[in-house]
Amino acid sequence: MTKVAVITGASSGLGQEFFHQLKDRENIEEFWVIARRKERLEALAEETDKPVVVLPLDLTCAEDILKLKVKLAETKPQIFLLVNAAGMGRLGNISETSLEDTDRMIQLNCQALADVTQLCLPYMEKGSQILEIASIAAFQPIPHLGIYAAAKSFVESYAKCLHHELLFSGIHVTCVCPYWIRDTEFIPIARQETRKYFRHPFLSSQKKSVVRLSLWASRCNLWVVTPGIICSLQRILAKFVPSCLTTPFLEGISRI
Ligand SMILES: NC(=O)c1ccc[n+]([C@@H]2O[C@H](COP(=O)([O-])OP(=O)(O)OC[C@H]3O[C@@H](n4cnc5c(N)ncnc54)[C@H](OP(=O)(O)O)[C@@H]3O)[C@@H](O)[C@H]2O)c1
Secondary structure (H helix, E strand, C coil): CCEEEEEECCCCHHHHHHHHHHCCCCCCCEEEEEECCHHHHHHHHCCCCCCEEEEECCCCCHHHHHHHHHHHHHHCCEEEEEEECCCCCCCCCHHHCCHHHHHHHHHHHHHHHHHHHHHHHHHCCCCCEEEEECCHHHHCCCCCCHHHHHHHHHHHHHHHHHHHHCHHHCCEEEEECCCCECCCCHHHHHHCCCCCCCCCCCCCECHHHHHHHHHHHHHCCCCEECCCHHHHHHHHHHHHCCHHHHHHHHHHHHCC
16 A cells, blocks of 8 residues: 655645655655645645645635545545644734634644544554654743744643554654744744744754654654754753743743
C-alpha cells in the first residue's frame, strides 16, 4: 500500500519546509497537503514526480473537517507521517483581541490539530510518525500572546499524552516547541499593524533547521523537541522558575 505523508499548513512556513525536506524520501510515496491557499498547494505538486493530493481546506470549518474524514474513509491511505503545522497567533492583550481571532486561535491550534490527529490515527501503524507543532509559548503564560500561549499549552499536553498512549503501538509522537522563526508568515500575521510588543525577536530561528531537528527528534521518538538554544533554555527555565516570576520577566522582554 502507498505510504502517505499528510501535512497541514503546507502552503507556507514550516509546513512547506516539511514538504521540501520530505519530498525525496524513499519511504514516502505520496503527499496529502492541506491549507486554504489552493494555488500554493498546487505549486508543491510541480516540485515532485510523486503524487500530491491537494486538499484546500479551512481547518477551522467543521464542513472541511468532515471532507477530510470522508476522503480518508474513501481512500483508506497508509499514513506514514502526519505533520500538524497549520497554526496562527495574534499579538495583543486578551481584552483587545477580537472574538473572531480568539476563536480562530483556539479552533486552529487546538481543535483542528486534535481532529486531524484523531481522524488520521486509524490509518497509522507501527513505525508511523506524528509531529504536533506547538511553540516555546507552551511552557508558560506569555503576556500579549496569552490566547496563543494557552492554546499551545493544550498542544503540548495533548501531544505528550498521545505519545504515552501510543508508546507500545510503535507510533511516534513528537511535540515541536520552537522559538520565533523569522522566515515564515507567522510573525507578520501575528503582528498585523501593531508594533507594540515583541518588536525584536532576538536570535530567532530559521525554518530549515527547525524542520531538520524536528524530523530527527521524531525518528528518535522524543516526546518534546526544542529545536534551538533559546527554546531549550526556556524549557529548562520554565521547569524551575515559577510562572509568577517568568510572567513579569516576559512582560519586560515583550516591551523591548
Ligand atoms: N514562526 C514562528 O515564530 C513560530 C514559532 C513557534 C511556533 N510556531 C508554530 O509553527 C506552526 C507553523 O507556523 P509557521 O511559522 O509556518 O507560520 P505560517 O507561515 O503562517 O504558516 C501557517 C500555515 O497554516 C495554514 N493555515 C492558517 N489558517 C488555516 C486554516 N484556517 N485552515 C487551514 N490551514 C490554515 C496557512 O495556510 P493558508 O493561509 O493557505 O490556509 C499556512 O500554511 C504554527 O502552528 C505556529 O503556531 C511558529
